[in-house]
Amino acid sequence: MPTRPHLAVLLDDFRRFGHQTAIVQYTGNRRKATTYEQIATRAGRFAALLASHNLQPGDRLILWAQNSAEWVAAFYGCILRGVIAVPLDAYGTPDFAARVAADVKPPLIVGDATLLQTLNNDFPRLAFEDWPTTLPTNQAPPIPTLTHDTPLQILFTSGTTGDPKGIVHTHGNILASFEPIRHAAQPYLCYERIVHPLRFLHTLPLSHVFGQMMGLWVPSIFAAEVHFESRLTAPRLIETIHRERISVLAGVPRVLALLKTHLETEHPNLTQRIEAAQGISAFKRWVRFRDIHSLFGFKYWAFVTGGGALPAPIEQFWNALGFVLVQGYGMTETSALITLNHPFKVARGTMGKPLPGRDVKIQPDGEVLVRGPMISPATWSGGALQPRTGEWLATGDLAEAQPTGELRFLGRKSETIVTATGVNLHPEDLEAAFEPEPEVTACAVVPIDTPTGPEPCAILALRAAPDHAPAILQRANTRLAEFQRIRRQAVWPEPDLPRTSTGKIKRAAVANWLASREANNGRAAAAAGTDWLLTLITQITGEGLPTEPSQNPVAKDQDLRLAEDLRLDSLGRIQLQEALEDKLGIAFPQEQYDKVETLIELRQLIANSGNRGVSEDQSLPHPEHPEFAETADLTAQTKRPQATQQHGTQIPPGATQYIYPHWPWLSLIRWIRAVFIECVEQPLVWLLAAPRVAFPSPGTTETIKTTEPLLIIANHVTAYDLPLLLYALPRPIRRRTAVAMSGEMLEDFRHARNQQPLWLNPLGPPTWLLLTALFNVFPLPRLRDFQRSFAHAGNALDHGFHVVVFPEGTRSPEGTLAPFRPGIGLLVKQSQTAVLPMALQGLGELKTRRRPWFRSGTLQIHMGQPIRFTPDATEAAITARLHAEVETLLAKNQL
The missing domain is CATH 3.40.50.12780 (ANL, N-terminal domain)
Incomplete structure (x- = not known):
């Protein structure tokens, strides 16, 4: 070819x-x-x-x-x-x-x-x-x-x-990495047609060579779909893989570690099941772990990982479950790939064999040297191209060749720790010993200077209390050879070590922190300003920390309330939840997160949400004040309950499970809804209310023209607001609407409860069914779970529906516009579509003055112009602008 x-x-x-x-x-x-x-x-x-x-x-x-x-x-x-x-x-x-x-x-x-x-x-x-x-x-x-x-x-x-200093790639460099893969794939394309299209879940930046290989070049071989995902929380990844029928996940080792931790958390006996399955065939492993495969979906079969060394325990975990795991090795200077494992002939524990066109040799000290057409011919520095000299590229990586030709990665040459006894220690080998420890979220082994010379020191990011570190170190040492044993450890003050955008630990930052700590005689800063969680909250709220001595966050952590003391409103709670999940790679049980009111309860939830079967006394968060021990009983109160899984999403027992139906989007139901709206609802509104519609330009009957789905907002006065809004909307829009309705009210209808008088309760379920079918309503809870509602709204927009929302969150019977709930700003920002403001005028006057509704001539429906917000608009600014627009429409008296 x-x-x-x-x-x-x-x-x-x-x-x-x-x-x-x-x-x-x-x-x-x-x-x-x-x-x-x-x-x-x-x-x-x-x-x-x-x-x-x-x-x-x-x-x-x-x-x-x-x-x-x-x-x-x-x-x-x-x-x-x-x-x-x-x-x-x-x-x-x-x-x-x-x-x-x-x-x-x-x-x-x-x-x-x-x-x-x-x-x-x-x-x-x-x-x-x-x-x-x-x-x-x-x-x-x-x-x-x-x-x-x-x-x-x-x-x-x-x-x-x-x-x-930049690395320059040519077309030939990329083709030298891409073409061997394309050639090797040709014999398998006939089989690919059976499962076409292949879908890649891509979790890497396209500014990285491995990200480009898996996002730009390899998918073009198969006409594959590339799904870009930036929020790397395990439940979200699993849900996306299942929902989108993903075939392959491309990610750095940290992503595989997050998924492994999540599965071990949700399946406490998984480790024992894996040990019991050792030695059985691949097919039997697939059958035995079919519950795990069903979470991902049965089209999913492989991980492709690169951008860093893959710890052996992680590779063994996924192989034991029956998934294919393909490793590649390369660097920016080599246009991504030097070696690659064949997806159907994986050599476990290795980076695969060199691709065609590459010459690889290993120096006596283990450093890998490579040459070939994929090597960058120049760098960019000082405003000009600087040609590279020399035929061979010294990679700086250490490896050993296997008898079958594969390379096994040992570590970076610059990071090798040479002890006082002259022994070479590779940090990756030492760090792998901490991987089985459930209390450890991350580990970096860096050198520390001692009077006798450099020694390895384990820097641990823990979900347990720091005083557990010595026991963790002792257990890890049992997995190491005598000459590898680590005698020093330190606990990192945050829940994860600093990382690059590709998930690599920033070893230089960790080493600098350790050196600074040693210079201060091992004392870590305890000031509130160094508290990562408090810093994150203040970044979200824009507020300073409480200054009153009684509210000192170090001394009175358990008394610091999120709302009253830290000024965290409902929107801020959503932003904090998203920030924590992105930072930690875990998902909080929504029911428990909604109940958190103090900072100490939040710390406890963070500790327990990442718990992989740690015993109760081991899952305490970092102590930030002397009185922390008094709050240990919170562990039992906030211990994560067992839950039912839905594609990786946890639903606590006893919590309301709101229904977000898709069956109203079926063609038959949409046809029935259109007939009802045009033949029943519209004539009834005209006959009973005869409202007048005020369009954006006075004296015209112009319609709203749009080529995209809209978010439609309006004030909320009565239970009949929706038919009035539909009456005013142009036919193409009103036939394709989805309506956010009080989730609590819909649940009361669905479960036949809380109706007044009580004899109306039996009518609740058919009412829910009719509302869902004829008006395409979905729940928007007031207190919790509204992120799922926002997701459903986005799904409706993706399917071409215009979404109607009443941002006040409650009715205003007198017709006075109430403040908009801050969630509308978040919904608009997430939806990235235009917003159509509308206003209902005259309903409040009819109720307060007890005037008859029938063709009163006072009902008016004002329509604004669609508004589009810039990406940098804040949620608060969006909410304020929308409130002002509806308020302006209500102030008009055009008719």
Whole structure:
């Protein structure tokens, strides 16, 4: 099979794949799918825009954004034009982005608006959010001078000091890694048709070479779907894998560790089951662990991992469950891959064999040297390309060759600890001994200077109390050889060690912390300002810490209330929950999180939510004050109950399980609903109420024109508000609405309870059924579980429904507009769609003055214009703007 001349020819494949889905991205509560043909078209249009801005081949363009279809299209647009892309980590700092920009001097910077707004330089920029109005309609073809030697991109490694230094890749470098995989896959494509499309769940940044390999290049071989996921919590990942019928997860080892911890937490006997299954065949393992496979869905079969060393216990865990685990090894300088395990011939415990076209040799000290066409030919430094010298690349990695040709990773040469006795210790080997310890969330072994020379020191991030560290160290040492034994340990003050965007532990930061700690005679700072949880809360609220001595967070942690003392409102609780779940990679039981009122209860919940079967006395959080021991009895009060699993989601026993139905979206039900609305509901509203509709422009009967689903908001006065709103909406909109209704009220109907008078209770279930079928209602609880409601609203928007919400959260019988609940701002921000404000006027007057409803002539329905908010708009600002819009509509008296 001939090697392709350059990467731009992949767009020919994209056009051939046509309307097959290429990318699915999850943003807020929305799911957005983009086809291969759309990617190719946008890439051509973006290349035309670059030409119109006079960007020439060899010019640099900074690409700074989260993974998205626009990111991929912009990258391919640069390929077409010969412009060198400079992808930056979306989690990098504005300072680093500015330093890179000053070095590469880009004629244009593109990316997410929220990131571009943080740059203080004067370089021209274009936000992805502006593409609909800025991209030209014509498409540019690839320039004729593209070859294997054409520079493709510059990848800068993140840093905080010194001048940035980037690795330059050419088209040939990428093709040297991509083409061997494409060739090897050809014999299996006939089998791929049986399970087509393959779906990859992609959890890596596209600014990383491994992320590009699994997000840009490999999927094009199979016309596969790539699902971008940035929220790395285990329940969310499992739910997405099951719901979307994912085939393969691509992630760094930390993602596999998070999933392993979650399964061990939810299945306390899983470790014993794995031990009992040793030695049985792969098919029997699959049958024995079919309950685990059913959680992921039976189409899911493999992990592809890279970007860091995979600890042996994690590899053994997933292999024991019957999943395929494929490891690759490479680095930025080698355009991703040096070695790769064959997915159907995996050599366990190794990084696989070198790919074709690579020469690999191992030095006497174990360092891996490599040469071949995939090696970067230059770096970018000081504003210019600097050619690389030397035929062989010293990787800095240590490995040993297996008799069958695979390489086994030993560690980084620069991180090897040489003890006073001359023994070489590899940190990865030592850290693996802590993996089985359930109290340990992360471990890094770094050298510490002693009077006799360097020694290894284990830095532990714990979910247990720090005084458990010596016992943990003792148990870990039993798994190590005598010469590997660790005699020193320290407890990290946060629940996880610092990491890069690809999940690697920042060893330099850990080593610096340890050195600072030793310089202070082993004393860690105990000030409130160093408390990671308090710092996180104050970042969310924007409030300072309480200053009264009686509210000192160090001395009175258990008395510090989230609402009254830390000023955490309902919206802040949602933001805090999301931030904690993203930081820790765990999901809290919603019922328990909603009951948390004090800081100490929150600490206890954090400790227990990550508990992998730790005994009760071992699961205490870090003590931040002397009185902490007095709160130990909280462990029993907040101990996580057993729960029922639904695709990885935990529902505590006794909690209300709200129903979010999809059957009202079926074609038959939609047809029945349309007939009811047009033939029954609309005539009845006209006959009984005869409301007058005030459109945005006085004296006209113009309709609201939109090409996208809307969020529709209005004030709430009576139980008949929804039919009145539908009466005013244009026919195409009112036939495709989904309505958020009080979750508590719907549950009362569904369970035939709490109706007045009591004899109406039996009518509750049929009322729930009719409301759900004829008005497509879904629950929006007032007190908890509203994130699931928001997710359902986003799903409805994705299916083309306009979602109606009453943001007051309660009725205002007098017609006076009540404050909007802050959740509406979060819903709008997550939904990323326009909002149509409406106002009902006259209902309050009819009730307070006891005037008859029948064709009173006083009912008015005011309609505003759709409003779109910028990505940087805050939830509070959105809520305030929407309240003001409805208030303005109510103040009008146009008719």
